[in-house]
Amino acid sequence: MTAVLFDFSGTLFRVESTESWLRAVLRETGVALPEHELVQAARALEAAGALPGGAAPVELPTDLAGVWAVRDESAELHRAAYTGLSRRVRLPDPALHDALYERHMSPAAWSPYPDAAEVLRSLRERGIGVGVVSNIGWDLRPVFREYGLDAWVDAYALSYEHGVQKPDPRLFSVACEALDVDPRQVLMVGDSRAADGGAAALGCRVHFVDHLPVARRPDALRPVLDLVV
Template identity: 35%
Template sequence: MARYRAVLFDWRGTLVQNPDAEWCITRALRSLDRSIEPRAVEAAVQGLATAGELPEILETERHEDCSAELARSVTMRRFELAGLDDELANALYRIDAEPTTHPLYPDVPEVLSAIRDRGSRLVLVSDIHHDIRVDLAGYGIGHLIDACVLWFEHGFQKPDVRMFALALEAAEAEPGDALMVGDRASHDGGAAEAGITTLILPPPMDAGPRGLDIVLRLLR
């Protein structure tokens, strides 16, 4: 029997890749049949970085994922402050929600399957602003996931301990019987406040395996 009755996983940056701004802007421009000019891409990247540090954006990001509508509003405002035109902003927002923008890390299917084989339940706990359930089958992991707890459906977001309580309820597990795996202590660390053993992965160096085999070692 596995050490933990349930394993809770963050989504982006943990199970699926999160491409940088340069990649996303380039893809958005290409989707609009616009030319890819390095200086223009660099200016857009810098604009997004600068906008992301403005007090207005930092404040709204504290609750932007509490609803899909709010998430879009905050994101589009950031794009506006970054100097992106409406067409490019809409393309960038659309591309961010496409599964092809966020491929699975290559070791994910094998690790999730092994976790299920050991008798643990799997729950996705994400502050994403759209429903990823419809995409799980396309990723080839839909049959492995027992439940999804998505912030925008409940009105609060990480690191609010209420979300991790919902995840435990979905997994039918107590805090001491669960393991949370994420990539940001500032967000996923809220699980520790809920009494859940929490593993924070380091930033990925590339698109190779995420190193999730460590989870299997913790289940022994």
């Protein structure tokens, strides 16, 4: 293998819990909400699938199905999809829906998996190219910079910047071209068989990890180092 491509959410980083997300926004905006109402609202937001990188909607509203299917193809579609889901939940101030969306783009909303830095650094030391291929509607590079992981990433292929989302092979091809590598000598690491598995169409080898909370997945990325030998 000459390069490894990584997914972002659920692979290298994990977003905060829905309750933490809501608490942070209420604190930042100075909006007070009784504890039992806060917990209920957090549960409703999670069921709605309103947190990008969090749980999928339990039931996708018919009027949002179209935008949901292509949500990662542009920043506008991404915002429309997730704020549309958020607005299904009644909050004390309508402005909170936009504030919630803004919060999830903050580095503070994300935590790297415990072994992410070690694995990325080790790959770089071996001369293996590293790329990040993500279905996303905003620039995640500041998150990598905040946690010092950007030093180990050579290229980013973000869906909203190219108007195409995984599993479309074109997004993986963008990353391979940026790294100047043959896809047949590339390993794709992700948590979604439906999305990340699309790399196989180019001839990439694919390895999956579980999308678990950070504390419950301390070393799932380390096997990658054995796969590139």
